[in-house]
Amino acid sequence: MTHPIIQQTLAEHAAAIAAIDCLSPHITEAATWIGVALREGHKLLICGNGGSAADAQHLAAELTGRFETERRAYPAIALTTDSSALTAIGNDYGFDRVFSRQVEALGQPGDLLLVISTSGNSANLVTATETAQARGVRVIGLLGRDGGALGHSVDLPLVVGVSRTARIQEAHLVILHLLCTLLEAET
Template sequence: MSEPITDLIDAHLKRSLVALERATQDTAMLDCARKVAETIVGALVAGNKLLIIGNGGSAGDAQHIAAEIVGRYKRERSAYPALALTTDTSALTAIANDYGYDRVFERQVEGLGRPGDVLLALSTSGRSPSILAALRTARKRGLVTVGFTGSRGQAMGQDCDHLLIAPVDETAVIQQVHLTVAHGICDYVEQALDAAT
């Protein structure tokens, strides 16, 4: 007989708690998160924008983060320019159809990215071809490249100016760490930009 559902839920919450506790002790990850927050603030102050990409659950996280930046996280304030490149179904399907799925984000970065913009790429594995292609194009075009990945995604770092590695290898829990860190970054961005204006 399979494990009772309540035990599965409890076990997942415990794994998540362990991962978040581990993240609070991961000085390299925390230092990277601060650098990412400072990079985003610098870009927004300079009149640039934040582009965010991801596949699957990470696509949903990209949209969530963009909404926090454009709308608000905690404070009433001006809107900041952020765009999830995961939401335009016409662009996504046309690019996938005409060029192949591996180029769905790359083509959008070509069209929308400008030097000084920040590309935040979420990939739990660090190996997604569509994510890596976009990062390479962003670097060539002068964007600052930021990657969020899991403990097995270090190779993604060759295409990133900043690589944040969640100290866990379970996809769902990596995403939880990513979103928790992203919320902290949103808080930092709001407070820093509020102080700068």
């Protein structure tokens, strides 16, 4: 007999994954935005905190390497990986600016920023979004719960409307893989 915790977890997971279906048009739109930007010589900047930082790195690796199909390398940068930059910026400007400072340095009009947050309320992602938009960089938000503050400020919110952080992260990973699949289908 399956343990009740396993049954509950799998039921929550299934509900979170099922919630992705209603996001299908927005996921397709996000993939289109990313594909157009990459084809036009622009880059994708990606950031998040904690598990979302790991997701940012995962996506950057799938795009600069490959997901499932041989294709050219895509310019994608996880703003979470440079420990010297993160600690210098955090020390000199505060943690709220660790991503916005990098967006200021690297973001150009036509680039995209993907912010990943299970709560949608991370101050450093809100600040990065504001900096990006001021620089002509559109922002896609991969968010959870009700989207939080980012749900109202990003240009294209993809909100997984469940409450458990782990289930949101699981759905985010599926969405990231869907974006990769859609991008590789265009090449």
